[in-house]
Amino acid sequence: MNRKTVITLLFLIFSAFASGQENSWSLTKCMETGLQNTIEIKIRQLEIKRTERSQNSVLNRMLPTINLNGQQGYILGSTIDPATNARVSSNFQSDNFYLNSRTNLIDFGAFANAQKDKINIEQAKAEKEVLENEYKLQLLESYYQALYTQELSKIQNEQLKQAAFNLDRVTKEVAIGSKPQSDLYDMQLSFSEEENRNLETEQLYTIKKMQLFQLMNVSDTSLYDAIVLVSYFNERATEDFDQQIFNPKIKLAELQYENSLKSITVERALNLPVLSAYYGFSSFYYKTLNQGNTIADPFFTQLQANKSHQIAMLLTIPVFNGFRNTKKISASKLGSEKSKLVIEQTKQRLHNQIELENQNKRNYTEFQDKLNQKQSYAKASLATTQAKFESGKVEAILYSFVKNQFISAEYEVLKNNLQLQYVDLKINLLKNNSL
Template structure:
């Protein structure tokens, strides 16, 4: 019997522990899981692979192009006899075979295209980094929105415990007649307000967590068990002045690509030196002269073969100024991409300047909030002593207690906001946190 009781108690303790288990999530874990699950980032990764597979090196572009042709034809009526090269009135069957190979020995377009291919790969990588950076900023903001609600809920739960204690105490005092009924009404009203605020914060906290995990594309996690980890002791203060913005990098690559486009258009004005090789043979047969003395198929292929080797130099002279117009247009595009770099730098500087000003404001406010917290704790200590001795009412003590807890939360939230700004500035300037 005792054994059954022990097993039952252990089982109930295990269930209580299991039901009370929390699932902690850090900012780093959220970022990693979000990047793994984001569909747009996966699409960008496949685009990088596609561009890499379609890239052609200079050597690949200079490899010869080899073609093999074969045709069979019939000539009826007056035709040319291939054996005598004279016109005869007969029907002749022709089988012709050609093997051609051509390669460009000097082609400036091949070099320009190969360089553009390399920049194209870097461009799609930079585009992926831009998407990741913007996505990280969204995750960061959503994470701290949940964190604000989470810390507020902790404070309000402490307030609610105090309100419950005061309500219970006043109820007992009214019951024994030491307090008037009006005090109970006041305390019940205060308790109801605390209860409603607590419920609203719980609902907001649940919504914010669901929004965060939806943003991360995670659906197999019970969000009601998730607890976010604050970074209060890990505030990021990075004194490194190195700048690495994915948007600026992408703008710079676009400018480099536009410069290569100018070079590619200019390559159309340069000569191209090519080498070629040709091999051909044929077979013929007079269809009407079935008994004619015609050599066999393979003997004719051997006798009629011919080869051709040569080099060709193509020098552009005039094409209606089309290349000149394309070069001018490419130069204008280059100027546009150069201005786009300056635009991205200006936007980044403005955004960082605003965040720096917010950080300065929060730092100034932090000192005031800490002073307020100190005064609130001192007021709570004196009021608590008066409350214990019966010199102040419970509702006054409850109000002072709530003020102290609110002051504590304001300091905590301000510190969280400073963390958020530090992390956001690092993401904007260096794509890391």
């Protein structure tokens, strides 16, 4: 074998290995893919950007507003001559120009609204984190449902191979007369049941994988043949109920409460005085119509001559508005009290949920030893029964029954181990929003 052939074979082996790696999906890979593809999370990201764009700082709120206005009008009939301030019977054309600027020097509402805008941004981020946490929990459950079915399918496939071997063996023994025909019927029935059960599990596994990839918003149907990896974690969730919980739902509830307090401040600011500075510039042009003996000054000359400036300080003190602000403040206080109770409610629900999951964990751990013991008994029973069956001391129906017991015990051990993994990861997500 020359060097070129060796290199080609190595390349093909590496490509096959890489392809196999691409078709392997761990829980972490599923989480990362799902968080990138989920449309709901993308919507939340856009909502955060929209909230950031709509934020106005205190400086921005205090910047002056500048308006430029122009007006052209006609006055027909008896009117006041702007030049003499006397009533005359004539027609006039007038052009007026105004430049106004106003800024609030002291405005408590601007400070309150600027602080509220900052909280709105943090609240939008917290809402995204809550959505991600709920999505992770949903994906975790879907992943382990697929994992349960995958591992069961593996066990059943191995047992189906053994059943096919035994069926072939019994068929040959019946043909030579060492076993009765009834044993062959029993083995054929047992093999058919296992074959159907295996097909049902494979079909269920396909459905579970489809649900998992649909949840990740992965539409490539070729990935339905992907292998879901079993992931083991060294660190297990603790059962310390006094440990602080960092679930984003609590953070969101606290931000909603903080936002409600700022709403009270905003409403109260409407009862406080506002000090403003005002500057105005104006000028006008006029001329009489249908009076040939009257000559008006040129347009720009009049604008230059008629210009005026106005500078003023304006203090606005709210006195009475029909108790509308008072009612709004009272309503905001009630909303704040409600938000405060929501914090306690959220903490209580999370605490109860974590307590239930910890109890599930204790139950699975306590049950694990008994399941391992049952599996060892089932394995020993299968070994002795198979030996008796091969020597013709037991019937095929009894052998099939014992074998099914072993399959069931083996899967119960496997599922209990996976449930322990699942509940550990779920507790970590509920406590810390991470695996």
